[in-house]
Amino acid sequence: MPAFSLGPERTAWCAELRALAADRLRPLAGKGEPGRVNRPLVAELGRLGLLARLFTSGALDLCLMRESLARVCTEAETALALQGLGAHPVHAHGTPAQRQRWLPAVGEGRAVAAFALSEPGAGSDAAALTLTATPDGSGGWRLTGEKTWISNAPEADFTTVFARTTPGAGARGVTAFLVPAGRPGLTGTPLDMLSPHPIGTLRFDAVPVTPDDVLGEVDAGFRVAMGTLNLFRPSVGAFAVGMAQAALDATVEWTARRDAFGGKLKDLQGVAHQVAEMALRTEAARLMVYAAATAYDSGAPDVPGRAAMAKLLATETAQYVVDTAVQLHGARALQRGHLLEHLYREVRAPRIYEGASEVQRGIVAKELYRSREEGGA
Template sequence: MADQSFLNWPFFEDRHRELASALDEWCAAHLPVDHGDVDAACKGLVAALGAAGFLRHSGAAEGERLDVRSLCLTRETLARHDALADFAFAMQGLGMGAISLFGTPGQREWLERTRAGEAISAFALTEPGSGSDVANTATTAERVVGGWRLTGEKTYISNGGIADLYVIFARTGEAPGARGLSAFLMPADSPGLTIAERIEVIAPHPLATLKLDKVFLPDEALIGESGAGFKLAMSVLDVFRPTVGAAALGMARRALDEALERTQTRRIQGQPLSDLQLVQGHLADMALKVDAAALLVYRAAWAKDMGAPRITREAAMAKLYATEAAQEVIDAALQLHGGDGVRHGVKVEELYRDIRALRIYEGASDVQRVVIARSILG
């Protein structure tokens, strides 16, 4: 049983503790799922999480605000049980984050479907020539009668190929660089949109390259104001970057649990591994990193929920530290498993693959360092 004492920290209210308990019980009964067909697994997870009511935490109903602590607790709990379940939940939130924050009543009809698990969403920002450098976006949206016509390419798009709709960012040209971008809601069946490539990665999940060939979107597809796309994207990432840290935290907690089990049951020279001082030192370092990551993640989430307009520095710190620390905790857990640690089917081997991408997506670790440095240099 993972340590739950952190739920007594002052960051949380009773409703958060109730959510964590209910979700943990659900996870124990339903996870992990078979990852053999990742498309089918993700579709099934979205439907199951929706039916159980947990996807309502992935977005905000009209008149409400996103509860970032609930987002983080949900991602941490799911990731501790099954990283693919965390992915399925996370993309419902990130994919529709722009609609939660800025959507019109008409656009929010899609949000209600994703919160119910009846539709799958995706966030289409990255391009072949612009990953962390969002201002370098090359996809264009040309103004035409009644709407916009989009042309370009997006890549490394999570849920690409299985999503029912995409929030897509394109250059509308109001000004150079970041000030000339806009965001649009694009249904997956839009004529001119094709899946150019399905991408296989170290920890499989639905991922694709999208091509847009003069895709027409009506005026009502524009999210927020024209030219405000960069600000919109950063506002979404402000909310969801701490949740990436939360997912990493869940994986780190699981790795620590696996290491504790291994070192207390595996014997060397007639005594448990956990009796060795050097092993105890590794376990202590792992526990320290887990708690430090949790403090940073839930500080950022709490600050946003308390009404902070931006948590750019707090979010960057949470994502940077939690993902880097989780990589170290998981690596240590694998080492303590010896040869079994690299054996396919052993949990720490799975975690070792699952954690790696979290240090890259939604702003790589070095990007977070730049964000933090700029904030303290002021």
């Protein structure tokens, strides 16, 4: 189903991405160790030029990359997205020296990036973070505390870390730091998750950082974090749309050839209506994702609300579509190694990370009331 906003060139590019994912990326994904960074896969993304595009593409092209890869190889999609999430603050707010040091290495797949915002007591309420940056008396700071649910931790080569530099200032007292691996006092532990992605906890025991490690301005790190999330939230929706489309494609194929009750499964009205509902919701989510990305690229003022809507609708839709696909496939979809068994595990986390669905609803409502107040001023 062609989307309204895609011309022939972008449509062909998406098809090319899917072919590359099948031919070059999926074989490498299958060789990765569960729960570990798949560096050969990251390197191949670099060789294909996809990682470099993270720094030259707009939000719509980022969404198209994530959706196209997700339809074929979720591991490749995730590896690409995590590189972008961890490195985008450097691209957007880094000094010339920081950019020169890290962006070529990320773009070529030689360096792995991470984005460390969440903490044991500050997940959805990101402004409540307590990782403390204490002045060291010589112009730098010492980071003390813990981050958790951090993708690519503890294996990343550098991490964008958000720490509290001004106590009691809420969101206005947070600073973003670029922290290379190997700093004294920095340790980490991997976590064993439902879907075996590289994710872990980072512990900071008076980790030294300098003014040269600051991303953006001191006490302005929350803007760095939210600016990154406003870009990546619609693309999380694109990831979800890609998974939904993969599940829909598999279901159309299966119900068309599965014999049941004297005919094909697709001939049962109840089944046909479920498939139609899957298609309807997937296309609606896709269009909302594209609209949010286009709004970001055009500099529209309502990006936070649109980004939240896109992530919310797409991730909830993907959960419904994949679950329905499992139901229509029956027990075979629960067998280890089946596409839908894989998607069933993959589809759950996007409703939580980068702002849970409940947080997105709060953002949407806040933006509606803000717009009303500004319109009445």
